[in-house]
Amino acid sequence: MKKPEVKKMLSILKKEFPEPKSALNFSNPLELLIATILSAQSTDKIINEVTKELFRKYKKPEDYIKVPITQLEKDIKKTGFFHNKSKSLRGCCEKLINDFNGKVPDNLEDLVTLPGVGRKTANCVLGNYFGKPGIVVDTHVKRLSQRLGLTEQENPDKIEFDLMEIIPKKEWTDFSNRLILLGRKYCIARKPKCEECPLQKICPSAFNVEKK
Numbered sequence: 001m002k003k004p005e006v007k008k009m010l011s012i013l014k015k016e017f018p019e020p021k022s023a024l025n026f027s028n029p030l031e032l033l034i035a036t037i038l039s040a041q042s043t044d045k046i047i048n049e050v051t052k053e054l055f056r057k058y059k060k061p062e063d064y065i066k067v068p069i070t071q072l073e074k075d076i077k078k079t080g081f082f083h084n085k086s087k088s089l090r091g092c093c094e095k096l097i098n099d100f101n102g103k104v105p106d107n108l109e110d111l112v113t114l115p116g117v118g119r120k121t122a123n124c125v126l127g128n129y130f131g132k133p134g135i136v137v138d139t140h141v142k143r144l145s146q147r148l149g150l151t152e153q154e155n156p157d158k159i160e161f162d163l164m165e166i167i168p169k170k171e172w173t174d175f176s177n178r179l180i181l182l183g184r185k186y187c188i189a190r191k192p193k194c195e196e197c198p199l200q201k202i203c204p205s206a207f208n209v210e211k212k
């Protein structure tokens with residue numbers, strides 16, 4: 001996609017989704033971090049159902065350490081992959097206590113040292129809680145960036161770097177959230193609704209996804 005089309009795309013997305021927000025429920029950075037780790041291979045609906053109870057019970061990093069791991073697994077079971085996720089939560093909370101005074105760091109370098117936290121999760125926390133722009137390459141952002149011709153990469157980190165070149169920095173978080181919303185509403189993985197999509201005039205894959 002060329003520069004003027006990128007500008008057009010950003011303005012169409014802004015019009016369609018004026019107030020893009022993360023669909024995950026949270027009230028502090030620890031909750032957002034935990035919810036984002038849990039969200040891998042799950043849906044926001046399930047995560048919000050699970051965290052409603054979880055965040056009542058687990059308020060500080062210490063709370064995730066002091067319960068038996070089998071209890072933590074039970075409490076997050078519905079999110080799937082609960083053995084690995086409970087290990088990540090424990091490891092992450094342990095490191096928060098040992099290295100960061102129990103606080104969630106507000107920079108990428110430190111965030112990615114936490115177990116279970118990659119650039120996607122780190123950028124999500126930075127952008128949606130700390131107001132520091134970050135591009136979140138989840139499954140929707142990956143698929144849409146490729147369909148919209150913004151990247152030819154497959155690797156999420158490489159896609160992130162491609163998008164960082166094209167999208168103005170102050171837009172990174174909102175742009176990610178808007179692509180996620182577009183992916184849910186129109187650009188569905190199996191059957192995109194190109195006929196209803198507001199980007200159909202500038203999207204190189206419009207009405208042509210299967211052939212791409």
Ligand code: SF4
Pocket residue numbers: 147148186187188192193194195197198199200201203204205206207209
């Ligand atoms: S026009 Fe179709 S392929 Fe392009 S972003 Fe919209 S739904 Fe996806």
